[in-house]
Amino acid sequence: MLADAANQVIEDWVSRHGRGREQLLPLLHAIQNAIGYIDDGFVPLLACALNLSRADVHGVVTFYHDYRRRPAGKxxxxxxxxxxxxxxxxxxxxxxxxxxxxxxxxxxxxxxxxxxxxxxxxxxxxxxxxxxxxxxxxxxxxxxxxxxxxxxxxx
CATH class of the missing domain: 3.40.30.10 (Glutaredoxin)
Incomplete structure (x- = not known):
């Protein structure tokens, strides 16, 4: 179910903004705003949608402290x-x-x-x-x- 929600955010984003590498950071923010965090299972979805390697996406998610990889508290x-x-x-x-x-x-x-x-x-x-x-x-x-x-x- 999370993957479906992430796919929807990704599809909507890509249809409005395109597939360039420069879309990764704002798309990660959009996913986190919609779902609450960046699940590790989203990495391959993002990589495919933006034509990036999984390593590129994983590196960005783990480098920036503002991206949560688990749900945050209330x-x-x-x-x-x-x-x-x-x-x-x-x-x-x-x-x-x-x-x-x-x-x-x-x-x-x-x-x-x-x-x-x-x-x-x-x-x-x-x-x-x-x-x-x-x-x-x-x-x-x-x-x-x-x-x-x-x-x-x-x-």
Whole structure:
């Protein structure tokens, strides 16, 4: 069923935008937006549709951190790992988030409610450490902010 949905997105995309190599990144975004992640089974479909090798497609999917290869949780908490946020206590925030949300970095909690993921710069360097919670930026993250985020997610 997932492959059928992916095929539909691919066919629609190719009919509107063509089959060039330059279509891979935006098509991957379209699939992730429609399905939620890029399943490994989609790689051959994309390679065939865009006349690329499977290695080319797999390399792009695994290189860019924004492409998920498994379904994300209902809520996605991304913590900045860039140098500025790390210098301002990012490692401590990450350790606290792992404890508070009950999920290791880069994973989704078993109940499917929360994914904790790294992000490499949100552009709020002067006021870090920073997070992106369900697409909403939060600056100056500390333990109290994580508790508020956890309460929002639980509600």
């Amino acid at each position: 809520h996605v908490v991304k913590l900045c790992r860039a140098e500025s946020c790390q210098a301002r206590g990012g490692a401590e925030v990450e350790a606290a988030a792992t404890r508070i949300f009950g999920v290791p970095m880069g994973e989704t909690r078993r109940d499917g409610q929360v994914s904790l993921a790294p992000v490499y710069c949100l552009g709020l360097c002067a006021i870090g450490p920073n997070a992106l919670v369900d697409g909403r930026p939060i600056a100056g993250v500390n333990g109290a902010a994580l508790d508020r985020i956890a309460a929002e997610i639980a509600a």
